[in-house]
Amino acid sequence: MRPLFGFTGGVKPASHKTESNQGGIVVAPLPPVLTVPLRQNAGLASRPLVQAGDRVLKGQAIAGPGGSISVAIHAPTSGTVRGIETHPIPHPSGLLAPCVVIEADGEDRWIERTPVDPYALPVEELRTRLRDAGVVGLGGAAFPSFVKTQHGPTQRIETLILNGAECEPFITCDDLLMRTQAGQILDGAAVLAHIAGAQRIVVGIEDNKPEAVAAMTAAAQRAGLLVEVVAVPTRYPAGGEKQLIRVLTGIEVPFGKLPPDYGVQCFNVATAYATARALLHGEPMISRLVTVTGNVERPGNFEVRIGTPIADLLKLAEPKADTDRNLMGGPMMGFALPTLDAPVIKATNCILAGSKAMFPAPGPEMPCIRCGSCARACPMDLQPFEMYWFSRAKILGKAQEYHLFDCIECGCCTYVCPSRIPLVDYFRFAKSEIRAREKENEAADAARQRYEFRLEREEREKQEKAAKLAAKAAETKAKLAQAGDADDKKALIAAAVARAQEQKAEEKPGVE
Amino acid sequence: MLEALLVMALGSVILGGALGYASVKFRVEGDPLVEKIDAILPQTQCGQCGFPGCKPYAEAIAKGEADINCCPPGGEDGIHKLADLLGREFKPLSGEHGVEKPKSTAVIDENVCIGCTLCIQACPVDAIVGAAKQMHTVVASQCTGCELCLAPCPVNCIDMVPIPETIDNWKWKYPVFAVQKAA
Numbered sequence: 001m002r003p004l005f006g007f008t009g010g011v012k013p014a015s016h017k018t019e020s021n022q023g024g025i026v027v028a029p030l031p032p033v034l035t036v037p038l039r040q041n042a043g044l045a046s047r048p049l050v051q052a053g054d055r056v057l058k059g060q061a062i063a064g065p066g067g068s069i070s071v072a073i074h075a076p077t078s079g080t081v082r083g084i085e086t087h088p089i090p091h092p093s094g095l096l097a098p099c100v101v102i103e104a105d106g107e108d109r110w111i112e113r114t115p116v117d118p119y120a121l122p123v124e125e126l127r128t129r130l131r132d133a134g135v136v137g138l139g140g141a142a143f144p145s146f147v148k149t150q151h152g153p154t155q156r157i158e159t160l161i162l163n164g165a166e167c168e169p170f171i172t173c174d175d176l177l178m179r180t181q182a183g184q185i186l187d188g189a190a191v192l193a194h195i196a197g198a199q200r201i202v203v204g205i206e207d208n209k210p211e212a213v214a215a216m217t218a219a220a221q222r223a224g225l226l227v228e229v230v231a232v233p234t235r236y237p238a239g240g241e242k243q244l245i246r247v248l249t250g251i252e253v254p255f256g257k258l259p260p261d262y263g264v265q266c267f268n269v270a271t272a273y274a275t276a277r278a279l280l281h282g283e284p285m286i287s288r289l290v291t292v293t294g295n296v297e298r299p300g301n302f303e304v305r306i307g308t309p310i311a312d313l314l315k316l317a318e319p320k321a322d323t324d325r326n327l328m329g330g331p332m333m334g335f336a337l338p339t340l341d342a343p344v345i346k347a348t349n350c351i352l353a354g355s356k357a358m359f360p361a362p363g364p365e366m367p368c369i370r371c372g373s374c375a376r377a378c379p380m381d382l383q384p385f386e387m388y389w390f391s392r393a394k395i396l397g398k399a400q401e402y403h404l405f406d407c408i409e410c411g412c413c414t415y416v417c418p419s420r421i422p423l424v425d426y427f428r429f430a431k432s433e434i435r436a437r438e439k440e441n442e443a444a445d446a447a448r449q450r451y452e453f454r455l456e457r458e459e460r461e462k463q464e465k466a467a468k469l470a471a472k473a474a475e476t477k478a479k480l481a482q483a484g485d486a487d488d489k490k491a492l493i494a495a496a497v498a499r500a501q502e503q504k505a506e507e508k509p510g511v512e
Numbered sequence: 513m514l515e516a517l518l519v520m521a522l523g524s525v526i527l528g529g530a531l532g533y534a535s536v537k538f539r540v541e542g543d544p545l546v547e548k549i550d551a552i553l554p555q556t557q558c559g560q561c562g563f564p565g566c567k568p569y570a571e572a573i574a575k576g577e578a579d580i581n582c583c584p585p586g587g588e589d590g591i592h593k594l595a596d597l598l599g600r601e602f603k604p605l606s607g608e609h610g611v612e613k614p615k616s617t618a619v620i621d622e623n624v625c626i627g628c629t630l631c632i633q634a635c636p637v638d639a640i641v642g643a644a645k646q647m648h649t650v651v652a653s654q655c656t657g658c659e660l661c662l663a664p665c666p667v668n669c670i671d672m673v674p675i676p677e678t679i680d681n682w683k684w685k686y687p688v689f690a691v692q693k694a695a
Binding site: 039092095425440444450451454 | 550553554557566637638639654656678681682685686
């Protein structure tokens, strides 16, 4: 048995898992129109490859990677592209973003799928295939997975950690996936380990999911893989990347470092499953499991095509009449969806319907009493109360000095705060403000450089012009000089004067 | 007695030499204060402050010839930063130099543009491309929104368009809550 370590802080909210993890997985019906946003992964948005009127097959690439940290996007079903339209996407801002809108033809016809033997291909080729299959981390951040399998010259990946902790309350999609697809998950994890060059695979699952632990352990034995399935104590946020690494290996990844600096890399179980589908079956990422729970009559897990309107998905779970808000993600880290028109994207792990009765409005915000509860609850060993003071006062540099950017926005501090201060809201504000200012500074530096270059150029042009004029003047001077020396000139003038006098002399007698 | 004098004299010679060397070796080129002020200024090079660019304004502030509240694009935020840096009192933006506006970029109406190149010559950051009697266009990512191209245009075909809020530049808002009446 692997010795387990702990992480500081954390909270134990009511888990609310049993509402949605009792039934099986329901396959959501295919909607008539699918809206697939071009920005679904962390990093750069994808670049569209189709235009209005194009016929696409299920699994056909409709957008290619838009940069080095970007992946492809695929048609979730066969049909006709209506166009690339701006449409609401699941984002806290409620802003519109470009999406490929596909009218399904109902045939749901696959493009030709080409499964590969991952152990016969070079790893670079496998990474390209992962990228072109649109595989991103399905834990929530949607970071392109192929990037995570690479590591720098000073880094190494020895241990691949499979994250099945699913610590956030209400969410059970990973739980259900582990119960039903344990074999595929481990096959995918083995491929990821092969690509990353890892020798060991450790699966971390919170001990409130005994069925998932049993299924994964059985699958590991069946497959004969060197996989260790470990039940970790249930404590939010045990599923945070750095927290899970610390619990399983005792390694604490410090600020500014990445897990591969310490020989580990972490993937979500659903990402491993998607890898298996992509490489072993040739099926790109076009659907995912989504938990729909909370204030609904029939909570459960649904296999949903990317691009399905969230309103359609929610209807399947029959929201209760008093539902007044819908979150994407769980109650700790999720955000309220400004509109249900937005589609399901790769990062959608849960739709949580809420009501006033379920999530009563917190009382009014009270002043911070410096009790230190937030610091004790912080799983990143930060001092949220200090960061809160400075974020609130907009002294952003100071907030940064207290390692604001180490904050994983898990919400533990907000959860424990006796003064009901929404600390995470302040941190999100401060972070995005700092990022915006950094961008502004970069733009200002670029403008300064361009302005100085322009001044330099103008100066140079002036000098060149002056030099040109000087050269021309010298040239004419030289020409004149060539025409004759000074004496000749005098002689010429004298001759001219003589001619003029002669003329005068000739004219004078005539007049007289 | 003599020893003490010699020790002190030697000490002063060595220290004096070290100081002299340091003053040559670590000589500060230019005024570092100007650089610091220039780093705060928004680099629009718009000249609204009355100086021909951000650097000259920075020099004037450093010399004490100009006030810190003459930069509309820098806004109140910039004035606060300058006040902090220079240890001066904060002053609201002086109205005579203009008002703070939302960040915008210049957009040329390409149907109206006659290709006179006047705007190209006016642009302080070379953000307009085009040639004589050819259509001009603004490279939006380089435009600082200084508005210097508006005045020279003989056909008024340049508009300042505020930068719209998109997913990429969206920011989390400062948390505000409705004040509730005590029950």
